[in-house]
Amino acid sequence: MQCTAFDTPQADALRVQSDALVTVSGEGQITAVIARDDPRWATERARHAAAGSLRELPEGSYLLPGMVDLHVHAPQWPQMGKALDVPLEAWLQQNTFPLEARYGDETFAESVYRPLVQQLLANGTTTAMYFGTLHDSGNRVLAEQCLRQGQRGLVGRVAMDEPSQCPAFYRDVSAQVAIAETEAFIETVARLPGNAHGLVRPVITPRFIPSCTDALLEGLGALAQRTGVHVQTHCSESDWAHQHVLERTGVTDAQALHRFGLLTRRTVVAHANFLTPDDVALMAQVGASVAHCPLSNFYFANSVFPARSGHAQRMGMGLGSDISGGYSPSMFDACRHAITASYALDEGVDPDLPAAQRGRHDARIDHVFALWLATAAGGQALDLPIGRIEAGQQFDAIVVDCRTPDSNVCVWPDIDSPADVLQKIIYNATRSNVAQTWVQGALVHRRAAA
Numbered sequence: 001m002q003c004t005a006f007d008t009p010q011a012d013a014l015r016v017q018s019d020a021l022v023t024v025s026g027e028g029q030i031t032a033v034i035a036r037d038d039p040r041w042a043t044e045r046a047r048h049a050a051a052g053s054l055r056e057l058p059e060g061s062y063l064l065p066g067m068v069d070l071h072v073h074a075p076q077w078p079q080m081g082k083a084l085d086v087p088l089e090a091w092l093q094q095n096t097f098p099l100e101a102r103y104g105d106e107t108f109a110e111s112v113y114r115p116l117v118q119q120l121l122a123n124g125t126t127t128a129m130y131f132g133t134l135h136d137s138g139n140r141v142l143a144e145q146c147l148r149q150g151q152r153g154l155v156g157r158v159a160m161d162e163p164s165q166c167p168a169f170y171r172d173v174s175a176q177v178a179i180a181e182t183e184a185f186i187e188t189v190a191r192l193p194g195n196a197h198g199l200v201r202p203v204i205t206p207r208f209i210p211s212c213t214d215a216l217l218e219g220l221g222a223l224a225q226r227t228g229v230h231v232q233t234h235c236s237e238s239d240w241a242h243q244h245v246l247e248r249t250g251v252t253d254a255q256a257l258h259r260f261g262l263l264t265r266r267t268v269v270a271h272a273n274f275l276t277p278d279d280v281a282l283m284a285q286v287g288a289s290v291a292h293c294p295l296s297n298f299y300f301a302n303s304v305f306p307a308r309s310g311h312a313q314r315m316g317m318g319l320g321s322d323i324s325g326g327y328s329p330s331m332f333d334a335c336r337h338a339i340t341a342s343y344a345l346d347e348g349v350d351p352d353l354p355a356a357q358r359g360r361h362d363a364r365i366d367h368v369f370a371l372w373l374a375t376a377a378g379g380q381a382l383d384l385p386i387g388r389i390e391a392g393q394q395f396d397a398i399v400v401d402c403r404t405p406d407s408n409v410c411v412w413p414d415i416d417s418p419a420d421v422l423q424k425i426i427y428n429a430t431r432s433n434v435a436q437t438w439v440q441g442a443l444v445h446r447r448a449a450a
């Protein structure tokens with residue numbers, strides 16, 4: 001592909017590769033990114049042009065790494081954009097558990113998961129880490145939809161067995177059953193037809209400590225240690241959730257998860273707003289990561305996740321939409337919310353306080369950091385070679401077209417530098433700018449012609 005590519009190899013480093021040739025193997029791996037002034041550029045371009053394998057992006061279109069959404073509740077898709085006026089603990093019981101309980105019905109699961117995967121691809125999300133439900137059949141439908149539509153998916157069979165927190169209609173009958181079914185789902189995913197390259201992966205998924213018994217957490221921790229598969233859960237999300245775990249276990253979420261064997265290099269904990277300094281050090285030491293969900297944090301988390309300081313302390317992190325605690329499927333929106341949230345944390349929000357006491361300074365992140373969170377950092381969190389446009393990475397990428405007639409990204413070529421264009425993309429791109437979505441070298445979504 002002959003294109004101008006933007007990516008962020010590090011948190012504060014934007015890389016612009018202008019008019020480069022990105023070459024991709026038959027297996028979908030980037031084999032080289034050849035700069036315009038490299039002597040190989042002309043010969044490689046001519047070779048691909050003669051073979052009919054050259055794609056040239058038009059003026060005004062740019063290549064970006066595909067978006068990595070580290071936290072999506074797939075069964076909550078029908079609930080996106082509503083029911084956000086109650087606190088987390090009420091929202092779970094009143095709205096979310098009754099909806100999630102329906103996914104034993106495969107037809108219903110298909111009617112939700114097919115458009116979900118389609119819409120996320122259309123928004124530029126090439127990798128999603130999904131919470132499913134308790135139901136083997138529904139979770140299999142989700143994994144199959146990822147495979148069929150070509151999305152990189154990490155799919156978790158949710159485990160939750162604590163009777164005081166989970167209603168009888170949506171609860172594992174025992175820790176043993178939840179552990180056995182999680183293990184069976186790991187096998188199911190490995191054996192899915194068409195999944196030989198591991199495009200879809202299973203995830204061990206205790207919902208969060210309040211909804212799991214110690215026996216379940218211990219069993220899933222042992223399974224994580226034995227299999228090495230990814231782990232996802234929620235951690236210290238809100239005042240209520242954080243206090244609940246402190247009272248029940250005597251330690252913080254992160255420390256309890258560690259004791260249970262659930263904090264690994266391949267663990268992603270969502271939210272994590274109330275991590276203590278010791279928790280951050282523990283996360284960094286283990287190599288576990290946070291799915292920063294800036295939008296849903298405004299509704300449920302009572303605070304802003306301090307991404308800048310967590311990164312300074314070498315803790316892994318990426319971005320999550322947290323559908324449907326977050327109401328937007330767009331990772332461009334997640335980038336914007338992450339930036340806005342960081343400004344709110346930095347400046348503070350209560351005008352009655354003196355300026356010096358209002359905020360937590362040095363908390364701001366910018367659009368480059370936000371793009372890094374949504375791409376390279378997400379890939380690093382998942383321990384997968386995705387998120388950058390360079391040799392050795394998978395060709396998971398999106399083409400952003402700034403000249404589509406309904407674009408909110410307005411570029412003036414004689415005023416805007418390439419870095420300005422990228423900034424405008426992060427602030428103003430919508431789904432209508434996502435012209436193409438590529439996963440592992442395959443074109444998996446193309447915007448419909450206007």
Ligand SMILES: Nc1nc2[nH]cnc2c(=O)[nH]1
Pocket residue numbers: 073088092096207208234237296300322325
């Ligand atoms: N945001 C969010 N937090 C949770 N904590 C436990 N379950 C959930 C969930 O579904 N969404």
